[in-house]
Amino acid sequence: MRPMTLLLTLLAVAAPALAAPSFDGRSWWHTVQVLADDRYEGRETGSRGERGAQDYLVGRLKALHVRPAGTHGYFQPVELRSRELDEAASSVALVRGGDALPLVIGDDLVLSTRVELAPDVDAPLVFVGYGLRVPELNHDDYAGLDLKGKIAVVFQGSPAAMPSALAAHYQSQAERWKTLRAVGAIGILMIPNPAAMDIPWSRIALNRSHPSMVLADPAFDETAGGRFGGTFNPAQADKLFAGTGHDFAELAKAGAERGPLPTFALPLALRAHTRLVTRAVHSRNVVAVVPGRDRALAREYVVLTAHLDHLGVGQPINGDRINNGAMDNASGSALLLDLARTLDSSSQRPRRSVLFVWVTAEEKGLLGSRYFANHPTVPGPQLVANINTDMFLPIVPLKVATVYGLAESDLGDLAAAAAARLGIRVQADPEPLRNLFIRSDQYNFIKQGVPSLAMRVGFDAGTPEEKLFKDWLTARYHAPSDDTLQPVDLAAAGAFEELTRQLTLDVANAPVRPRWKPDSFFRRYAPAP
Ligand SMILES: [Zn+2]
Structure with a gap:
């Protein structure tokens, strides 16, 4: 028995998959x-x-x-815990000077209930490019910007020089919110990279009806401290950039090529009234x-x-x-x-x-x-x-x-x-x-x-x-x-x-x-x- 056992053991180490079903x-x-x-x-x-x-x-x-x-x-x-937006009781607008431009939820943006949306938010917007802070590369899209009490507008993606593992890691929800908390931001408004969208906006808009969920144990809350989260329709994104000297086509072109993106404060605030239903x-x-x-x-x-x-x-x-x-x-x-x-x-x-x-x-x-x-x-x-x-x-x-x-x-x-x-x-x-x-x-x-x-x-x-x-x-x-x-x-x-x-x-x-x-x-x- 012994030599046979030894032989089997060797086979198991060297070529474990010989007897393939x-x-x-x-x-x-x-x-x-x-x-x-x-x-x-x-x-x-x-x-x-x-x-x-x-x-x-x-x-x-x-x-x-x-x-x-x-x-x-x-x-x-x-x-x-599930979180669902009561859309009929919610509204979002962009405020420029004293003028409010109402946004249509679904057409202009969808709100992210991954963040525990605060009932009332009125906060200035800052475009932070890819919104990445990567100490390993001395890369900081937030350098020189004031984000305290503001909402970061982020273009989804990463510069070509950034290795994909690093880029992916720092785009994870947990890392993004660590950075947002560190700079004092209270929310995030993502703009999908039109060159890398898995699904068209129409489907993103339809899928917003699915409730989001979080683990009940608050120790798992990655977006703690967040008051606002949303995703803006790239086809409507010029509503954000009007009057800045930039337009979205130019930013999207740079983003598609994974080129550098500028960062700048937008002359706008976002005002949101939301009602969350949780169970x-x-x-x-x-x-x-x-x-x-x-x-x-x-x-x-x-x-x-x-x-x-x-x-x-x-x-x-x-x-x-x-x-x-x-x-x-x-x-x-x-x-x-x-x-x-x-x-x-x-x-x-x-x-x-x-x-x-x-x-x-x-x-x-x-x-x-x-x-x-x-x-x-x-x-x-x-x-x-x-x-x-x-x-x-x-x-x-x-x-x-x-x-x-x-x-x-x-x-x-x-x-x-x-x-x-x-x-x-x-x-x-x-x-x-x-x-x-x-x-x-x-x-x-x-x-x-x-x-x-x-x-x-x-x-x-x-x-x-x-x-x-x-x-x-x-x-x-x-x-x-x-x-x-x-x-x-x-x-x-x-x-x-x-x-x-x-x-x-x-x-x-x-x-x-x-x-x-x-x-x-x-x-x-x-x-x-
Ligand atoms: Zn899936």
Whole structure:
């Protein structure tokens, strides 16, 4: 027995993924079709539909005998508060001299209830360019400006000289508000970069009807001290710049090229009367575990995450009100279930444990993963890696995988090696302006020092595939047409599942846990060795 065991152990280290189950995409698609069915009403955080989808998932896990790892069986309760704007009781105007120019909520701007809007705000506006203060680069868009008691008008984006990881980090809500508090600003008015908008303004305006949420525990309040938040329609932005000697077309052109932007006080104040309606929301993360087979390493966990929540029922588009979220993110949720099934079979069981977390409230600002990363159901220092799957978009054959965090940690090397075995190329984030590395649940693990990575089906610039992805974002992202009637590439989905499975096994079987690269920006969060 001994030599055989040794041989198996060596095989497990050197080539853990030899006995590959073949994913053909069918089991994946079956689960996607259930989770994205109208009966779950778009899985809005805390809704009946989300609970139903979670219960379905738990039923599948039980049937597969995958063990629970929440605090209440498979569940970890997540307590939230929702904030909704009573629009009929709210109004916003720009005030120039003594004259008020009323703004139309929806057409001119939308208000952000991510900030606890104060009932009455009357504050001068200051254009702060990209609104970034980055000590590492001695970059300070607030230098020489007086923001005390004022609202910062921010053009979304970053200058080309700024590495994308730094730019993404300092554009996160938490970092932005740290800077805003430091300069004494009381609010923020964002202008989307027309060159990097995921969805057209019409959809942003429609989506404003979804209530926002925050974690109930005030310790998690990133926008504390804020009194106003909003996003201005770029097509109406000249209302802000009239009389300044600048127009928005000129600023947007510089921003599209990631060039330098001027900063200046606007000859305007913003006056807002708002009424917020808040209520308590109860949701849950779903947590399961495949225990590791190595006695010592089994105490360490590779965490696979996917958000199960989506946008719920919204304003109708082409007569459809249900945001089924088939790709966003029934697709990632279904992938995790397939991996739990295959990794739990004894011949595949890895040395470290693998934790599966279907998080809630991603669409509300990565809240379920934030709660989990701060209150993990296993000891935090034993989380060795996070691999997140969010909207991996198998809409073209899997020839190239986009790896977010490719150069940041050992996980990137392992992902590249797994992809190479499968004949798949890897590429780093081709669209750094969209900040995707910090825009999904992996970011909360990064902030706890856990090496993290996310992957998607990729495309090469200038190819017909690129156009397919762009068209998908424009037509289906956060729209009711992200449903199960859309075309998907089952072979690509299966290949992507296999890639994720092999990466997971490689991380779980590696002799040492992954580390951040010495020059990675994100290493700052890692505990001192
Ligand atoms: Zn989404």
